Amino acid sequence: MSKIVDLSADALGWVDERLPVVKAFKTHMSEYYAPKNFNFWYYFGVLAMVALVIQIMSGIWLMMFYTPSIESAFDSIEYIMRDVEGGWFIRYMHEVGATFFFLVIYLHIFRALLYGSYQRPRELVWIMGMVIYLALMAEGFFGYVLPWGNMSFWAAKVIISLVGAVPYVGESIQIWVQGDFMISDSILHKFFAFHVMLVPLIIIIVVFVHLIALHQVGSNNPDGVDIKAKKDAEGIPLDGIPFHPYYTVHDLVPIVIFMMLFFAAIFFFPDGGGYFLETPNFIEADILNTPEHITPAWYYTPFYAMLRGVTIDFFGVSAKFWGLVVMGGSMMILMFLPWLDRSPVKSMRYKGMASKTMLGLFAFSTVALGVLGVKPADWAPYWVTPLLTMVYFSYFFAMPFYTSFEKTKTVPERVTMGAGH
Amino acid sequence: MSGGEKRFELSEADQGRRTLLTGVTALLGAIGGAAWLTPFLKSWKPSAKARAAGAPITIDLAKLKVDQLFKTEWRGKPIYILKRSQEIIADLKGDKSHLRDPDSVEDQQPEYAQNDLRSLKPELMVLEGVCTHLGCAPKTRMDDGGEGEFDGFFCPCHGSKFDFAGRVYKGVPAPTNMVVPPYGYKNDGTLVVGVDQEEIG
Numbered sequence: 378m379s380k381i382v383d384l385s386a387d388a389l390g391w392v393d394e395r396l397p398v399v400k401a402f403k404t405h406m407s408e409y410y411a412p413k414n415f416n417f418w419y420y421f422g423v424l425a426m427v428a429l430v431i432q433i434m435s436g437i438w439l440m441m442f443y444t445p446s447i448e449s450a451f452d453s454i455e456y457i458m459r460d461v462e463g464g465w466f467i468r469y470m471h472e473v474g475a476t477f478f479f480l481v482i483y484l485h486i487f488r489a490l491l492y493g494s495y496q497r498p499r500e501l502v503w504i505m506g507m508v509i510y511l512a513l514m515a516e517g518f519f520g521y522v523l524p525w526g527n528m529s530f531w532a533a534k535v536i537i538s539l540v541g542a543v544p545y546v547g548e549s550i551q552i553w554v555q556g557d558f559m560i561s562d563s564i565l566h567k568f569f570a571f572h573v574m575l576v577p578l579i580i581i582i583v584v585f586v587h588l589i590a591l592h593q594v595g596s597n598n599p600d601g602v603d604i605k606a607k608k609d610a611e612g613i614p615l616d617g618i619p620f621h622p623y624y625t626v627h628d629l630v631p632i633v634i635f636m637m638l639f640f641a642a643i644f645f646f647p648d649g650g651g652y653f654l655e656t657p658n659f660i661e662a663d664i665l666n667t668p669e670h671i672t673p674a675w676y677y678t679p680f681y682a683m684l685r686g687v688t689i690d691f692f693g694v695s696a697k698f699w700g701l702v703v704m705g706g707s708m709m710i711l712m713f714l715p716w717l718d719r720s721p722v723k724s725m726r727y728k729g730m731a732s733k734t735m736l737g738l739f740a741f742s743t744v745a746l747g748v749l750g751v752k753p754a755d756w757a758p759y760w761v762t763p764l765l766t767m768v769y770f771s772y773f774f775a776m777p778f779y780t781s782f783e784k785t786k787t788v789p790e791r792v793t794m795g796a797g798h
Numbered sequence: 799m800s801g802g803e804k805r806f807e808l809s810e811a812d813q814g815r816r817t818l819l820t821g822v823t824a825l826l827g828a829i830g831g832a833a834w835l836t837p838f839l840k841s842w843k844p845s846a847k848a849r850a851a852g853a854p855i856t857i858d859l860a861k862l863k864v865d866q867l868f869k870t871e872w873r874g875k876p877i878y879i880l881k882r883s884q885e886i887i888a889d890l891k892g893d894k895s896h897l898r899d900p901d902s903v904e905d906q907q908p909e910y911a912q913n914d915l916r917s918l919k920p921e922l923m924v925l926e927g928v929c930t931h932l933g934c935a936p937k938t939r940m941d942d943g944g945e946g947e948f949d950g951f952f953c954p955c956h957g958s959k960f961d962f963a964g965r966v967y968k969g970v971p972a973p974t975n976m977v978v979p980p981y982g983y984k985n986d987g988t989l990v991v992g993v994d995q996e997e998i999g
């Protein structure tokens with residue numbers, strides 16, 4: 378027994394001289410000190426990693442049976458669903474996985490808003506996160522087009538036409554991207570290349586950078602207290618605990634719960650009542666017939682509602698282009714949060730009423746816009762969407778003011794532990 | 799270099815040469831890089847095959863029924879053809895205050911369709927069935943007298959409305975009238991979409 382232990386220690390030593398594996402493990406796991414007061418909201422980073430692994434695994438397997446051409450794409454999906462052994466399971470894993478991925482990411486982002494994790498010195502952690510988020514949205518869209526169902530086709534058509542909305546150059550760029558004068562095989566092939574290679578590669582690299590940047594500055598926590606300000610004689614933060622084994626073990630519980638919910642969804646609600654997988658996509662692409670009720674997947678609907686809500690021309694530029702600007706702006710503005718927030722404190726626990734109210738309104742408007750986005754265009758009175766869009770943006774535009782003027786509470790010196798700890 | 803122990807140092811003249819050489823190399827490299835990128839960008843343009851597609855189509859008008867939309871396909875786009883009834887024509891010529899561009903000022907049609915009904919013959923509507931917002935295929939709506947109903951096309955994607963001449967309503971996301979493709983008549987009973995009347999002869 379001890380011989381084997383010696384031997385493996387030797388082997389590890391041999392490798393470590395040539396490749397710093399032990400050092401890396403220490404820096405990022407056993408001697409990475411994370412705040413001891415992490416709560417529920419801190420599960421979603423690791424869950425996002427789990428979701429990413431699920432998508433990559435199931436994606437590679439789908440690729441073994443899928444054919445990216447407009448003649449066979451739809452049939453190859455049917456083939457996966459009906460004829461490939463366990464093919465339905467692999468496909469549902471990928472498709473339900475996308476929904477779970479977004480769910481986890483939205484909660485992960487909300488945590489950052491709640492505890493001011495985007496603030497100094499974590500600006501780059503936040504920006505890398507936003508890059509991942511935008512790449513993820515693109516990834517979801519490209520994937521959605523691949524089955525070449527009727528919703529796939531019209532989603533591709535609408536989104537590519539967005540490019541055409543750019544004044545002057547839009548149309549020629551659109552034709553260039555399409556590689557044709559219409560939506561055809563060439564776009565499907567392109568999207569396939571993006572979906573399976575380009576975007577996943579970007580996501581994996583940026584996730585890596587996201588974590589390196591996080592470990593450089595250290596994690597924030599629900600109190601927004603800087604744990605590095607109080608260290609013991611060895612320079613270890615008093616409120617820090619080694620990530621391994623404390624959080625590695627701790628995180629196993631949410632992973633198991635996540636898996637339970639995930640497989641329950643795969644087995645019992647694989648199409649999410651039409652929100653994960655929409656009925657028109659069970660019909661092959663038909664260029665003469667747009668589905669009667671066209672909506673994107675639920676995770677895009679807040680932005681989609683804003684796009685659709687702009688119906689008036691401004692300054693001689695068409696509403697179509699402004700719709701694009703509002704939609705793009707609603708996503709890009711998140712990037713600037715670290716510089717919009719002027720508050721001396723990070724966590725919502727110590728911010729004032731104004732910040733709390735605005736975050737509440739922001740969350741409400743996002744969800745409400747999301748609901749509007751899945752409903753038909755004339756479901757609510759015409760002024761509802763513009764109003765909610767304004768609420769959404771005021772969270773950002775008013776932030777420099779309400780965060781500098783409001784009265785904040787005193788932040789404790791050390792982190793606090795919730796009841797029961 | 800006589801001391802042997804001393805580290806190699808660049809003279810000032812050498813520094814200058816290094817800067818120049820680095821600059822020139824980088825510049826040439828950048829030009830080479832740009833040239834290298836060209837085929838990647840060019841490969842995205844419509845291929846020769848895609849450019850060759852798109853011959854005109856002919857439609858036998860005998861099979862059309864009044865007020866029933868006929869759909870076909872040209873260059874991968876839906877083409878809408880409608881034989882308009884007298885009531886519809888009268889409606890189209892009536893009140894225009896709800897339209898954004900009633901006189902077809904925007905260049906969305908061949909010259910010969912820049913008229914009241916946006917067509918060669920009043921009774922026959924020929925349009926590309928493409929919403930000018932983001933490209934969905936609008937659906938026909940017939941006014942049965944209910945609230946908010948109208949005669950024309952409704953786009954299910956973001957709610958744009960057009961009348962039976964493809965003219966866009968005010969207050970909808972679509973900015974312009976629907977496009978009228980080039981078309982003409984081979985004879986009274988045969989429509990050709992994809993070329994102008996002159997070319998049919």
Ligand code: HEM
Binds near residue numbers: 429485
């Ligand atoms: C593939 C997607 C992603 C993965 C795998 C991922 C992973 C992680 C992990 C493991 C952590 C540390 C644990 C935790 O704090 O929960 C973390 C922290 C963080 N992430 Fe992400 N993340 C992803 C996307 C995003 C996105 C989209 C954003 C925001 C735009 C974001 C913003 C942050 C921030 C600000 C922190 C620091 C939180 C704190 O210290 O309080 N991440 N991420």
Ligand code: FES
Binds near residue numbers: 535934953954
């Ligand atoms: S595509 Fe028709 S309204 Fe947007």
